[in-house]
Amino acid sequence: MEWIEDELQKLVDRSLNRSLQISSTVFDRQGYVLRGQKTLLDLSSNDYLGLARHPAIADAMAQALLAEGAGSGASRLITGNRPPYSRLEDALAAWQQSEAALVFANGYMANLGVIQALAGRGDVVFSDRLNHASIVDGIGLSRAEHVRYRHNDTEHLRRLLHKHRDARRKLIVTDAVFSMNGDQAPLAELVALKREYGAILMVDEAHSGGVYGARGEGLCHALGLQGGVDVHVGTFSKAFGVYGAYVSGSRTLIRLLVNKARPIIYSTAPPPSVIAGITEALKLVQTECQRRERLAASSRQFRSTLRVAGFQVGPGDSPIVPVIVGDNATALRFSSALESEGIAAVAVRPPTVPEGTARIRFSLSAAHNPDDLADAARRIEQVAVRLGVLAP
Template sequence: MADFSFLDNDFKLLKNEGLSHKKNPLETEQGAKIRMGGREVIQLSSNNYLGLTAHPHVKKAAIDGVKKYGAGTGSVRTIAGTFTIHEELEQKLAAFKKTESAIVFQSGFTANQAILSSVLTEKDVILTDELNHASIIDGIRLSKAERKIYHHVDMNSLETALKQSMKYRNRLIVTDGVFSMDGNIAPLPEIVTLAEKYDALVMVDDAHASGVLGENGRGTVNHYGLDGKVHIQIGTLSKAIGVLGGYAAGSRSLIDYLACHGRPYLFSTSHPPAVTMACSAAIDVLLSEPERIEKLRRNARYFKNGLQSAGFDTGKSETPITPVMTGKEQLAFELSNKLLEYGVLAKGIAYPTVAKGEARVRTIVTADHSEKDLNDALAAFSKAGKELQII
């Protein structure tokens, strides 16, 4: 009888190269410090930028959602799974992103898949940054449109690709707002200028910019003062927002089209009431507690400066995502293991998540971290870095 023994050798190779994933089950709610394996450690690997996963207002909204509407919705959005709270959340997101309309998906991953697979045809072309997120890559694979890859944040490369794409009906430039492994910000003003010059559309995935950049965390578009000049904005509800899901914001015609053709939207049960109401409450927190975002930015600067002063290479990061570059894959995991030994959870990242030879330990500080937390983490990095001869 056939089985999956053919995968055994492949998995052994991954383990030998140190590329298999080890899970770290948490025993507490997500926070600046967590408990795992019976001990408390400083958390530097979570996307919980603003600490909203445990915010009292957000938790209460989730509980209220269950009490009022039940545990689930029992249907997809287009049949019987749209509650008033779903539409209220989408209206709130559209206002937050300063667009005509918005639509919520089960995840940021499926938002990218829905848009890229449904909006364009073989008459169109997608121009994509070579370091865009995997969800963008997979969405492009599902699209019938042609594709051109431009060098990372290289505007000369993008312009060359645009010049070569004038025969297509539509040209769509797709970029991350903040790149998830390096923490650098896309040069959106230059991208928009080129888009206007070559009559192209622009799509920005703001997964790691939502709640981080811009006024009240509105994202990269607002950060650069480009409201109204970017055609599609993708956001996540599972990072700084602290809950689960993704969304697209843009023109009413775009959103109406996605509601009819976005397959993840059409064929997946809608978000349960607890998730929907918690996401809505989190947006309220962004608007009412901007000091959380300021604290996040201060913490990010403090920690990044501390790592650099210690002699670590933090790449080109401009945001709370701060990689500690090791280059060698095994060294990244050795550093991660040493840090855990010293009370810090900071995961090693290697191929295929990043290119071979560009391994790193990726850190993300949050608004919940105290200065003592950051100093303790910096001390652990310094100790582990010296022992491994990284610094």
């Protein structure tokens, strides 16, 4: 096993080594995290609406834990399918204005299960180059041909669709909001292309669900395009503040997934307490619209402040605000210096992002105080000048 030490040293040499750090909740300060003995402004969490510590969600989970026990005990196709699961799926379908929905353990499993159920040998999956790793892995496991198109380049996608126009099945897959860039997919163009070439369109709303739409339905609904999307995937681990994922679409699609999605067939059903938490979170996502409004205002202001300071901030209006610094070592120094200044902002490096595009990925929450964000932006600029990331 000596080769393992060699592999790990290679990661260290390239500033790509990773380690687990313990972060604890700061119960009296929303938007903050405790690391060691230091309280830090948390600019790395995906808790977009600040629901992760909502007392109504915690209470619903506690009650379900006492009533239903710690675990479901089996997969849903055995004896693990409790009544709360179907009630949640009915509520999700109504929220998404779809015929049916299906809950998965997490977003990674949802993407793996859906892609493997829809595509196989002889099929072609067209995937944006910046799609999440779960989409990439799902395509690989499906054994379909994996064709990547340049990021958000619909003309490139059109050429590829034409080249593979005779494939048995064609599946186009994209994130709605890209997790490391914070920009949006050209959904209207993708809907038009899928119709033109008779393809299936699958959209992952992991980072846009709860954030966009009148009731938090996601970017597809916000743009009025939900009717053109065949497979809608979303997660509960981000804006919902809980854990898990769902797929919504036609009843036929959901029936297929129940029969062919391996994560559903071969995984124990999520704990009933988690289902109870999701159910409560779904109500809050739809009714507490002020959280979305507060998040949108903070995102606009934070982006604007960093741009004025001279940072090259990516396009978009999402709460994901990346600052690209280039090399891995600089990104690590930047992150460490920010922590010294009281800010938790993790350096994101390859293979999560392309080589040469290491970055600090700032992630905002409705739980953040605007004054804290303004102060953080000032400190971020000071650290960047000190490290040479920004000119003085």
